[in-house]
Amino acid sequence: MKIIIDGRECSARRGEYLLDVARREGVYIPTLCHLDALPGQSCCRMCIVEVKEGGRSKPVASCVYPVKDGIEVITNSDKIQRIRKTLVKLLYASSPQGKHMEDLLERYGPLPESRFEADEGEKCMLCGLCVRACEKLGAGAISIINRGTAKEVAPPFKEPPEACIGCGSCAHVCPSGAIEMKEEGGIRTIWDKDFELLQCTCCGRYIMTPEQYEHLKAKDPESEVVLLCEVCKRKKSADGFRDAFQNITFKNIAHP
Numbered sequence: 001m002k003i004i005i006d007g008r009e010c011s012a013r014r015g016e017y018l019l020d021v022a023r024r025e026g027v028y029i030p031t032l033c034h035l036d037a038l039p040g041q042s043c044c045r046m047c048i049v050e051v052k053e054g055g056r057s058k059p060v061a062s063c064v065y066p067v068k069d070g071i072e073v074i075t076n077s078d079k080i081q082r083i084r085k086t087l088v089k090l091l092y093a094s095s096p097q098g099k100h101m102e103d104l105l106e107r108y109g110p111l112p113e114s115r116f117e118a119d120e121g122e123k124c125m126l127c128g129l130c131v132r133a134c135e136k137l138g139a140g141a142i143s144i145i146n147r148g149t150a151k152e153v154a155p156p157f158k159e160p161p162e163a164c165i166g167c168g169s170c171a172h173v174c175p176s177g178a179i180e181m182k183e184e185g186g187i188r189t190i191w192d193k194d195f196e197l198l199q200c201t202c203c204g205r206y207i208m209t210p211e212q213y214e215h216l217k218a219k220d221p222e223s224e225v226v227l228l229c230e231v232c233k234r235k236k237s238a239d240g241f242r243d244a245f246q247n248i249t250f251k252n253i254a255h256p
């Protein structure tokens with residue numbers, strides 16, 4: 001099907017979301033709570049765009065809005081910019097110390113006066129990405145607890161979570177830097193729990209916790225979990241490719 005994004009005709013497939021089509025077409029739409037591996041949160045609403053269909057125009061969250069044939073999308077009108085600025089103002093009130101605010105303030109600041117008092121020192125914007133990442137990998141060690149202004153991400157009973165395997169995925173996906181993870185002398189500390197780190201068998205870099213290693217093995221008993229860092233993995237596959245290439249070349253020369 002065909003849709004129009006910012007005046008340009010674009011191809012889209014049934015079932016796709018506006019944000020995905022726009023990104024494929026190189027159109028910038030800001031997001032905070034959207035990752036390719038964890039899409040469709042529609043929590044931060046920064047991906048808001050204007051959609052015109054059937055003679056009407058409405059703002060929608062592009063990460064969860066399925067494309068329809070012939071719709072027209074405007075990603076950066078004055079109206080959309082104003083809505084995003086208001087969203088940034090609300091985000092600032094809830095998580096002024098978050099890493100995500102630096103970029104947002106640069107792009108959308110200075111912010112208009114707000115009647116909401118900023119929650120000083122708070123980093124977390126409660127997007128839920130960390131919880132989803134942990135659920136997706138099958139640990140389910142953290143969740144969003146409480147309601148209203150007391151809402152927060154925490155492990156059960158706010159104690160070092162038994163189910164946590166120390167993989168650090170929650171900290172990696174967090175856009176605000178709210179989850180502290182430290183690594184020192186081969187020990188990773190996260191959620192007040194210490195984990196030993198296993199080393200890359202090739203270069204000795206610390207790569208994963210034994211709990212993470214066992215978790216990966218249990219998830220897919222058929223496949224081999226190699227204790228190699230990403231750099232050594234790439235090097236090994238490049239070496240393998242070079243050897244294979246040399247063999248082919250040698251064979252070709254030996255038996256033309």
Ligand code: SF4
Pocket residue numbers: 133134139140141142163164165166167168169170171190191
């Ligand atoms: S470090 Fe623990 S809490 Fe965070 S994603 Fe991994 S298992 Fe879950």
Ligand code: SF4
Pocket residue numbers: 123124125126127128129130131153170173174175176177178179
């Ligand atoms: S800790 Fe980070 S990822 Fe988790 S809800 Fe808060 S901002 Fe989102």
